[in-house]
Amino acid sequence: MNKAFFKWFKQSKAIDVGGKPQIFFHGSIQEFSVFDTSRIRANETDALYNGFWFSSNKDDASPAWSDPKYVNAYYLSVQKPAPHTVIKELFKEIKADEQSYSKFSIEKGFRSWADVVRFELQVMGYDGVIHRDIPEINRKEFEEKGETVYNSNRCFQYKLKKHDDLGGVDLYRIQCGREDYITGYEDLKDFLHQHSERVFVVFKPSQIKSIHNEGSWCPDHNDVRY
Numbered sequence: 001m002n003k004a005f006f007k008w009f010k011q012s013k014a015i016d017v018g019g020k021p022q023i024f025f026h027g028s029i030q031e032f033s034v035f036d037t038s039r040i041r042a043n044e045t046d047a048l049y050n051g052f053w054f055s056s057n058k059d060d061a062s063p064a065w066s067d068p069k070y071v072n073a074y075y076l077s078v079q080k081p082a083p084h085t086v087i088k089e090l091f092k093e094i095k096a097d098e099q100s101y102s103k104f105s106i107e108k109g110f111r112s113w114a115d116v117v118r119f120e121l122q123v124m125g126y127d128g129v130i131h132r133d134i135p136e137i138n139r140k141e142f143e144e145k146g147e148t149v150y151n152s153n154r155c156f157q158y159k160l161k162k163h164d165d166l167g168g169v170d171l172y173r174i175q176c177g178r179e180d181y182i183t184g185y186e187d188l189k190d191f192l193h194q195h196s197e198r199v200f201v202v203f204k205p206s207q208i209k210s211i212h213n214e215g216s217w218c219p220d221h222n223d224v225r226y
Contacts, residue, residue, distance in 0.1 A: 008217040014076040021075050024054035027068025034222050035205040042111040048091045050114040051201040073211045076200055082126035084154045122203055132199035
């Protein structure tokens with residue numbers, strides 16, 4: 001990494017727990033050096049938005065293919081990821097004025113509501129989304145009380161609760177005053193391991209650079225090699 005890298009990377013949120021640039025992975029069925037916006041999937045089953053998807057876990061590098069032929073490593077420059085509260089409110093506004101947005105979508109050549117959401121988020125100054133992040137657990141409270149409540153970065157509320165004297169942990173989703181059981185874990189360490197993946201969605205090709213970049217790290221170049 002050189003001065004050019006940090007000029008491109010700036011204050012990116014794609015960093016590890018130590019504050020250093022984190023490596024993310026993307027899986028594909030063919031090799032390429034430019035992420036093409038026309039190849040972005042129109043719809044996502046688990047998101048109101050679309051874009052280029054990356055995972056901190058190499059084994060889960062592709063949201064599009066269960067068995068990608070190629071998995072490559074990248075750095076991501078994401079300065080202003082959109083909060084999920086903003087995304088949900090934006091989608092409500094779009095659906096509330098569906099007729100106007102339908103006409104707008106046709107004029108812009110959008111294929112889906114996810115395209116519209118991505119476009120509007122960019123207009124608002126956002127350059128990506130942290131789709132999944134590591135949960136922030138109050139370990140002291142968990143050890144003292146045997147349970148703790150946390151909010152995910154996607155605005156969902158969960159409860160972690162010890163279920164036996166052997167260290168087993170149960171996960172519940174809290175909604176509408178109910179606690180719905182999701183699954184169990186061997187212990188807190190097992191839970192944290194299984195929830196260690198970070199998933200980023202990036203909007204523009206120039207925000208993506210290969211870890212094997214030749215050294216220029218050009219912020220205006222869409223090719224990941226430069």
